Amino acid sequence: MGTDASAEAGHGQGHSSDGTTANGLGSSLEPTLRETSGGRLGPIEWFKAAWQRGGASTGFSTWDRGAGSGSGEAVPVLVKVPIGPVEHRWTVLLGSVEGKDYEGEAARSLPTPRVLAAGEQLGGYDLAWVVVERFAGKPLSREMSKADVLDLLETVARFHARASEAIKVTGHPAARDWSGLIERARDVAGAGTLADGTRWAGALKKAQKVVPQLHAQWEARSIDCWCHGDVHPGNAMRREAPGGAGDGCCVLIDLAETHPGHWVEDAVYLERQYWGRSELLHGVKPVSALARARKKLGLPCAEGYAELANIRRFLMACCVPAFLERDGADAVYTAAALDAVERLLPTVGKV
Numbered sequence: 001m002g003t004d005a006s007a008e009a010g011h012g013q014g015h016s017s018d019g020t021t022a023n024g025l026g027s028s029l030e031p032t033l034r035e036t037s038g039g040r041l042g043p044i045e046w047f048k049a050a051w052q053r054g055g056a057s058t059g060f061s062t063w064d065r066g067a068g069s070g071s072g073e074a075v076p077v078l079v080k081v082p083i084g085p086v087e088h089r090w091t092v093l094l095g096s097v098e099g100k101d102y103e104g105e106a107a108r109s110l111p112t113p114r115v116l117a118a119g120e121q122l123g124g125y126d127l128a129w130v131v132v133e134r135f136a137g138k139p140l141s142r143e144m145s146k147a148d149v150l151d152l153l154e155t156v157a158r159f160h161a162r163a164s165e166a167i168k169v170t171g172h173p174a175a176r177d178w179s180g181l182i183e184r185a186r187d188v189a190g191a192g193t194l195a196d197g198t199r200w201a202g203a204l205k206k207a208q209k210v211v212p213q214l215h216a217q218w219e220a221r222s223i224d225c226w227c228h229g230d231v232h233p234g235n236a237m238r239r240e241a242p243g244g245a246g247d248g249c250c251v252l253i254d255l256a257e258t259h260p261g262h263w264v265e266d267a268v269y270l271e272r273q274y275w276g277r278s279e280l281l282h283g284v285k286p287v288s289a290l291a292r293a294r295k296k297l298g299l300p301c302a303e304g305y306a307e308l309a310n311i312r313r314f315l316m317a318c319c320v321p322a323f324l325e326r327d328g329a330d331a332v333y334t335a336a337a338l339d340a341v342e343r344l345l346p347t348v349g350k351v
Contacts, residue, residue: 026057029081032123040064041117041131044079057081063116063131065099076136077116081129087256088128090226092118093166094159094255095132108239111158111252136240140250141233146282148250150289152236155250156228156266157293163226163258164299171260172223178215178315182208185321194321195331196338203341207318210349214311221262221308224300229257231270263294263301264309272316276336314344 026046034041044059062074083091095115097107107114113132120128140148182204189200228235231252239248267290274281287309291301320337 026059026079026081029057029122029127029129033079033081033129036119036122037063037117037131040066041077041079042074056083060134061131065102065116075116076134077131078113078134079129079131081122082127083130084256085128086258087254088118088120088130090163090255090258091115091130091132094162103242108242109249111155111162111250112255113251113253133239135237135251139234140236140238144233144280144282146284148233149281149284149286151250152231152233153267153270153284153286153289154293155236155252156231156270156290157297157299159228159252160225160263160266160294161297161299167226169223169225169260173259173261175215175219178218178319179208179211181319181322182211185319188321188324194324195334199342200321200338203338203345204318204321206345207314207341210345211315211318214315214348218308218311218315222302223260223262224302225261225263227257227259227261227263227265228252228255229259229261229266229269230254231266232273262305262308263290263299264305264312266290268309268312268316271313275317275340276330276332310344310348313340314348317341317344 026044030044030046033044040063042062042064044061046057046059048058057080059079061077061079063077065073065075091112092115094112095110096118097104097110097114101107102114102116113135115130115132117131118129120126122129140152144152186201186204186208188194189197189204191197194200235252235254237251237253239251241248264287267286271281271286287306291305294301317337317340320334324334
């Protein structure tokens, strides 16, 4: 696969308490967090997950829902501190529910984690934090069935709908330097360490002739949704059904890459994870499936999205050699990316 996070994404298993600096920060902030929560936050089990990067501390705890709800119930939660402004904004905006509505059908159907508490300061410092529900259901990345793939894409559509309802889509993401990235990819191809380096070099030389045109077409796309920006099964969990009766709805986590864009970006991002291993998608075409899911919710799917998806695929495939050092040399994925460049060049060059 292409770049992906751990299957667990911090909500399930697969973590370790390894005494890292990040966890040390969490431990030092724990008394303030618990005081800020009015005693509703229980002791925190800090951990560092294999997928985790950066300085955030993450931990498991419980939250006493008794105050104001009359339930006296302590629910399992995930604590994260500090988190960036984008993740904090969207986590709180999309997941906040009133205490009395926490177990209601609307709250249990949210496409993102329910938020029990959050803040932008701790102990007088600008440190954003959240306390969200912990998911007991299985992560989709364990073994996705066809139904799971479709469920994931339907959840992406629900995310698009809820985000757009919360805030009108505005702005434009920063343009990527596609020409510079492809030049770097050519350098890697010419260094003699890349499998099929000669084929890559030839394909990228031809690609460079059409990149300025494709870049312009991509930048002219309609900005019609808030994209999740990091759609893969490691960022999809299942909320437990009421009463623990099996799996509930699918939920997207890790909202740090949310940005204004065109909806095909999320579909192609997921598809790219399976370049060379498309059988794991069980015949589902992410772009077509997400289009159907969006139409079912009444979201726009203007004509021409298939051509936009091809442009996005082509540009991303061309850049794969440029990121081998960061992402690792997955031979199957890299070979599939080369095939995509060669297959799409005659098509996108005429768009």
